[in-house]
Amino acid sequence: xxxxxxxxxxxxxxxxxxxxxxxxxxxxxxxxxxxxxxxxxxxxxxxxxxxxxxxxxxxxxxxxxxxxxxxxxxxxxxxxxxxxxxxxxxxxxxxxxxxxxxxxxxxxxxxxxxxxxxxxxxxxxxxxxxxxxxxxxxxxxxxxxxxxxxxxxxxxxxxxxxxxxxxxxxxxxxxxxxxxxxxxxxxxxx
Amino acid sequence: xxxxxxxxxxxxxxxxxxxxxxxxxxxxxxxxxxxxxxxxxxxxxxxxxxxxxxxxxxxxxxxxxxxxxxxxxxxxxxxxxxxxxxxxxxxxxxxxxxxxxxxxxxxxxxxxxxxxxxxxxxxxxxxxxxxxxxxxxxxxxxxxxxxxxxxxxxxxxxxxxxxxxxxxxxxxxxxxxxxxxxxxxxxxxxxxxxxxxxxxxxxxxxxxxxxxxxxxxxxxxxxxxxxxxxxxxxxxx
Numbered sequence: 163x164x165x166x167x168x169x170x171x172x173x174x175x176x177x178x179x180x181x182x183x184x185x186x187x188x189x190x191x192x193x194x195x196x197x198x199x200x201x202x203x204x205x206x207x208x209x210x211x212x213x214x215x216x217x218x219x220x221x222x223x224x225x226x227x228x229x230x231x232x233x234x235x236x237x238x239x240x241x242x243x244x245x246x247x248x249x250x251x252x253x254x255x256x257x258x259x260x261x262x263x264x265x266x267x268x269x270x271x272x273x274x275x276x277x278x279x280x281x282x283x284x285x286x287x288x289x290x291x292x293x294x295x296x297x298x299x300x301x302x303x304x305x306x307x308x309x310x311x312x313x314x315x316x317x318x319x320x321x322x323x324x325x326x327x328x329x330x331x332x333x334x335x336x337x338x339x340x341x342x343x344x345x346x347x348x349x350x351x352x
Numbered sequence: 353x354x355x356x357x358x359x360x361x362x363x364x365x366x367x368x369x370x371x372x373x374x375x376x377x378x379x380x381x382x383x384x385x386x387x388x389x390x391x392x393x394x395x396x397x398x399x400x401x402x403x404x405x406x407x408x409x410x411x412x413x414x415x416x417x418x419x420x421x422x423x424x425x426x427x428x429x430x431x432x433x434x435x436x437x438x439x440x441x442x443x444x445x446x447x448x449x450x451x452x453x454x455x456x457x458x459x460x461x462x463x464x465x466x467x468x469x470x471x472x473x474x475x476x477x478x479x480x481x482x483x484x485x486x487x488x489x490x491x492x493x494x495x496x497x498x499x500x501x502x503x504x505x506x507x508x509x510x511x512x513x514x515x516x517x518x519x520x521x522x523x524x525x526x527x528x529x530x531x532x533x534x535x536x537x538x539x540x541x542x543x544x545x546x547x548x549x550x551x552x553x554x555x556x557x558x559x560x561x562x563x564x565x566x567x568x569x570x571x572x573x574x575x576x577x578x579x580x581x582x583x584x585x586x587x588x589x
């Protein structure tokens with residue numbers, strides 16, 4: 163089965179609608195996050211799709227709407243999740259990395275259970291210049307705040323905020339020439 | 353309220369909602385269009401040959417600054433336009449008058465909002481005029497205070513100069529006094545002067561003793577009287 167890379171400019175946008183793609187390995191909690199996102203309630207039609215890796219299968223390309231934002235989920239206790247994300251990132255169109263990609267990490271609090279280094283995750287976020295959000299351990303606690311943050315980013319990337327674009331947010335984060343030297347991860351509204 | 357008016361109100365509400373929806377759609381389409389234009393421009397830019405990484409980074413930084421400035425200016429202009437539109441709307445509501453073609457018997461009708469807003473606007477104008485007057489007076493006072501402070505500083509400077517002069521003179525005087533104490537010739541002259549004074553004093557006492565011991569009636573002679581009285585007074589050279 164042939165695969166295709168999602169492209170931000172490959173399809174026409176749909177009025178009053180937004181589509182999110184959550185990428186993560188099996189059992190990481192993609193559907194729970196999707197339910198939390200849909201549960202927040204938005205004034206526009208929100209569609210959340212999930213995938214275990216990139217690139218996406220080509221056979222469903224015609225039915226697939228334009229993907230406005232991609233979320234990569236990483237479980238700090240599962241090295242496999244990190245490997246899936248690292249292998250999927252090169253298959254994403256570079257235009258997504260201007261404010262349309264977000265990393266969500268799970269189980270970041272337990273030091274003993276951690277098998278993925280936090281420095282590796284922050285390095286990844288810095289390399290791809292994308293925000294890093296933490297999901298808390300207990301289900302239901304803090305999940306809604308992550309969903310709200312993601313939806314704020316989504317609303318900006320789709321264009322629902324007048325004259326506010328992902329590039330403008332990127333400019334206000336920090337100057338470009340400090341990007342390569344900086345090792346601090348940025349999270350919105352933190 | 354009667355039902356035709358109620359349905360009219362509902363229609364006007366939904367018309368407002370429709371207008372807002374259309375405005376939001378227009379803004380969204382503008383944003384999407386700008387995004388696509390930016391993508392086209394970036395594609396043209398990357399087609400330029402011979403750009404190295406440093407140049408690209410510099411260009412990106414310049415473009416980021418331009419984006420920030422342009423975004424700020426645009427937002428500012430939008431705010432100004434919005435304010436002007438709201439001001440125009442408010443003035444139209446407040447200053448709307450009856451039609452001149454109507455007959456003398458027709459009454460001028462104003463809604464309750466206009467009646468409540470008019471006195472507030474008038475009060476605001478009075479307060480603003482007052483504030484401007486006070487501000488002007490304060491500015492004049494500021495200038496006066498500035499002049500007084502300048503004069504004060506000038507006087508302080510003069511006082512300090514005079515004080516410095518006085519201290520200098522005092523020091524010179526003390527120095528001269530110290531020099532006088534230490535100078536050998538002056539000390540010798542002082543000692544010889546004191547010796548002469550003591551000799552003169554002794555001679556005065558001896559003369560006094562002679563006159564009083566001789567038994568003459570010195571009080572009867574005017575000159576002798578003066579002499580004896582002067583011999584009793586301390587020596588004043």
